[in-house]
Amino acid sequence: MTSASDSRSAWRHLPNAITLARIALVAPLVWLIAHRRFEAALVVVAVAGASDALDGLLAKRFGWRSWLGGVLDPLADKLLLVASFVSLYLAGAIPGWLVWLVVGRDLVIAIGATAYHFLVGRVVPQPSLLSKVTTFLQIVCALALLLKLSGVLPLPDAVDATLVWLVALATVASGVHYIVVWSFKAANARRRNNA
Template identity: 35%
Template sequence: MNVPNALTLTRFILIGLYPFLYFNEGLSHNKLWAFAVFLIAGLTDVLDGVIARRFGLVTKWGKLMDPLADKLMLITVLVCLFLDGVVSLWVIIIIALKELLMILGAAFLYKNRKVVVQANFYGKLATFLFYIAITALVFRVPYSGYILGIAVLSTILALIQYAALNFKRKSD
């Protein structure tokens, strides 16, 4: 296993650690610790991609598992925020549906055309906006709901862009 894949695997472990810390009332500053795990997950996401591309360590496993880890971390954080009364259920429904469509679409493309769908600018922008929104929500920044709304809108636009790109690819 190479370093980028090990970083991705670490992110899967962090996914399980996040809710444990978030809801651990016996731990002082539990939500801050959970937020630190979220930031570490984001950092490992950036690092694994940079290292993989720079040193030629890109693998099919990494191309598939890296975005899956990202999606699971995002949904885990949003579910925790929902259970804590910070975000509405509609946010989770929209994001879960978008991610499910992305996973099914990527699986279809891989199975039928051996195409591995990779992250692009719009998907990365949506992820970045979610990191900002979640940071704002955790720290109870005024108008953080609007920031979350922008992040949700950006993720919908990213889905449309992915679909349009792959529809175009199919018709070429």
């Protein structure tokens, strides 16, 4: 017979399970956008957004936070955003250079985090305010374009162009910020280790 504490312990993994389910939505999202089924893609995005809110709420409300959850949650967001931007590019909705910026920034961060982990120590994800603003702008841009492509919200072309440039500027700024901040952290950690 399982005790009440064992039962509560099993529930601790629910936020991570929800995050993994969100990662599983990447493939259907790409397929739907590639096949120009934008209304259905919007539903998938809405489900992903709701699951993101739910796993965060559960983790905070019940103290079900973990290092794995701290890694999986931003990873799920990044995979969905990158998949959205690549798919929207293939659908002709955004320029290729913006996709390269978005994907390139995330690759630089991933490579930097991996290098830090193996050369310096464990990486504790700490998204900066600039990073959060960048993610927010990327989400707004992807959603606005999906809403426009689906015919739900016909936006003027000037809005598209403004969102594209805002995302580009924020993406570059946050990428440079990550490189500078984590380079200083690595240098300080190595200095402490050698002292």
